Amino acid sequence: MSAPEFPRPSTVDALPTPALLLExxxxxxxxxxxxxxxxxxxxxxxxxxxxxxxxxxxxxxxxxxxxxxxxxxxxxxxxxxxxxxxxxxxxxxxxxxxxxxxxxxxxxxxxxxxxxxxxxxxxxxxxxxxxxxxxxxxxxxxxxxxxxxxxxxxxxxxxxxxxxxxxxxxxxxxxxxxxxxxxxxxxxxxxxxxxxxxxxxxxxxxxxxxxxxxxxxxxxxxxxxxxxxxxxxxxxxxxxxxxxxYFDANQVRLGSATLDDCALTVLATVISIQRPQRVIIDAGIKAMSSDTIAAAGSLGLVCDQEGRPLPEVTFADGNEEHGFLTGAGAAALRVGDLVRLVPNHACGTTNMWSGLYVVDGPAVTDRWAISARY
CATH class of the missing domain: 3.20.20.10 (Alanine racemase)
Structure with missing residues (x-):
């Protein structure tokens, strides 16, 4: 069976998730x-x-x-x-x-x-x-x-x-x-x-x-x-x-960059909220890198659809296709909401993907291939 066709560039909120985005x-x-x-x-x-x-x-x-x-x-x-x-x-x-x-x-x-x-x-x-x-x-x-x-x-x-x-x-x-x-x-x-x-x-x-x-x-x-x-x-x-x-969350923690410098994010959707302060998204360790390096208890920084940090929300853990967001701020999220995740380590995250969407604000302008993966 051939791989599914990717949609033509449109808007960020129209993309299938999870998706790798590049500003x-x-x-x-x-x-x-x-x-x-x-x-x-x-x-x-x-x-x-x-x-x-x-x-x-x-x-x-x-x-x-x-x-x-x-x-x-x-x-x-x-x-x-x-x-x-x-x-x-x-x-x-x-x-x-x-x-x-x-x-x-x-x-x-x-x-x-x-x-x-x-x-x-x-x-x-x-x-x-x-x-x-x-x-x-x-x-x-x-x-x-x-x-x-x-x-x-x-x-x-x-x-x-x-x-x-x-x-x-x-x-x-x-x-x-x-x-x-x-x-x-x-x-x-x-x-x-x-x-x-x-x-x-x-x-x-x-x-x-x-x-x-x-x-x-x-x-x-x-x-x-x-x-x-x-x-x-x-x-x-x-x-x-x-x-x-790209920079990444590790480089922000180390003072090498600010969040506004981080060009690479993973777009994800909230898919389930069955327990208090435990929100499930459709991006797990196969969408992110599990390499924490400078992070402690986090798979990445959680932001809203526009890339603004969500206060008191932690990307605490992940299975292969599921991510778990915790913290007091997670209570404000609803099923169907979009979040953007700044990976801890951009290099490891890149290797998980075959391509990325180039974005300019809410617009998707192109799709670029990722090559030479393992």
């Missing part, structure tokens, strides 16, 4: 503001495409001055290459036979840099590249506090030497993700300090590698919370924020 004016404003910030500072902007997975958004980022994109998956790399984007950084480790095969083939076509953080991870890639007669450019991932991945700074020189010893690998630079900044809810000054420290530490590692004879051209930091701090440490050459195109 185009806010999108354009967010893209322009970040581009200006880095152009003024002389720092290259390489946005993370995982936030949108949408060519219409990516095209606007390129037009605004992005030098290329950061990717998480082979699907994202292929999708962007098919559209002629020539400068891609795969910010994930190509471990395992299929990913190694993909990395070598993509590097042979040119324009791709991969990410590594250990000699063990580098060895299979180096062997496959040598067998194919290909040199694969890579950046060394460095842990600057998040500890998700990346070599410890004091070991960077040793690990870089071991990896760069393979003639089929070429060290281009260093990379970090300052994800630890998500822990600074309510402490923006502390977040700014920690972001600058992460950028400074990465620059120091880059300097040590240059002193050891490596040609370090990229010093790459990446996060939206750190977009106002880490890239401005001396020596950083590029920034990789992603969420900034």
């Amino acid at each position: 185009n004016t806010r999108l354009e404003r967010n893209i322009a503001a970040m581009a200006r910030r880095y152009d003024t500072a002389g720092v290259a902007l390489r946005p993370h495409v995982k936030t949108s997975k949408c060519w219409e958004v990516a095209r606007r980022q390129l037009t605004a001055g992005a030098i290329g994109f950061t990717c998480s998956t082979p699907a994202e790399v292929d999708w962007l290459r098919e559209r002629g984007v020539a400068d891609l950084l795969w910010a994930h480790h190509p471990i395992g036979p299929r990913k190694v095969e993909f990395a070598v083939a993509a590097a042979a076509r040119g324009g791709l840099t991969v990410t590594l953080d250990s000699p063990e991870g580098a060895a299979p890639l180096a062997a496959a590249a040598a067998a194919a007669g290909v040199v694969v450019p890579f950046v060394l991932e460095v842990n600057t506090g998040h500890a998700r991945g990346g070599v410890e700074p004091e070991l960077a020189r040793e690990r870089a030497a071991a990896m760069a010893a393979h003639s089929s690998l070429r060290l281009r630079g260093v990379l970090t993700h300052e994800g630890q900044l998500a822990g600074y809810v309510g402490d923006r000054p502390g977040l700014e300090r920690a972001g600058r420290e992460a950028g400074t530490l990465l620059s120091q590692v880059a300097g040590e590698l240059r002193d050891a004879g490596h040609g370090i051209e990229l010093v790459s930091v990446g996060s939206t919370p750190g977009a106002t701090s880490a890239p401005f440490a001396g020596g950083v050459t590029e920034a990789r924020p992603g969420t900034y195109v």
Whole structure:
């Protein structure tokens, strides 16, 4: 059975729910503001495409001055290459036979840099590249506090030497993700300090590698919370924020944005009210991301149909196709009411959808595809 046809653009209140909405004016404003910030500072902007997975958004980022994109998956790399984007950084480790095969083939076509953080991870890639007669450019991932991945700074020189010893690998630079900044809810000054420290530490590692004879051209930091701090440490050459195109409830809580900056929402309908202060909507965890990060006890911020926050209403929980709104303010909702939900994490939410509706106030002006999903 074929997928149902989506309605022609009309008005928000005529859409089937749940629906993913994008405020185009806010999108354009967010893209322009970040581009200006880095152009003024002389720092290259390489946005993370995982936030949108949408060519219409990516095209606007390129037009605004992005030098290329950061990717998480082979699907994202292929999708962007098919559209002629020539400068891609795969910010994930190509471990395992299929990913190694993909990395070598993509590097042979040119324009791709991969990410590594250990000699063990580098060895299979180096062997496959040598067998194919290909040199694969890579950046060394460095842990600057998040500890998700990346070599410890004091070991960077040793690990870089071991990896760069393979003639089929070429060290281009260093990379970090300052994800630890998500822990600074309510402490923006502390977040700014920690972001600058992460950028400074990465620059120091880059300097040590240059002193050891490596040609370090990229010093790459990446996060939206750190977009106002880490890239401005001396020596950083590029920034990789992603969420900034849409922002989200986590970024509001962290002080990276206001609610008026949030361009992405999920439109939902109240479908049942059988118990006091427990309202059921038709958007659950398959419409949202269950990734809370900076949130506590919430799947997102609840707003009315026009995007104004509903006081004392919490998106407390969700099943696959049901969401549960609680709190004293929920008593004012009625079956059939529309609400708009600002997701905690825009990137995770995007990956749940195959397309989004572009809106301008109450008008639906277009529908854009979301690509390269799992």
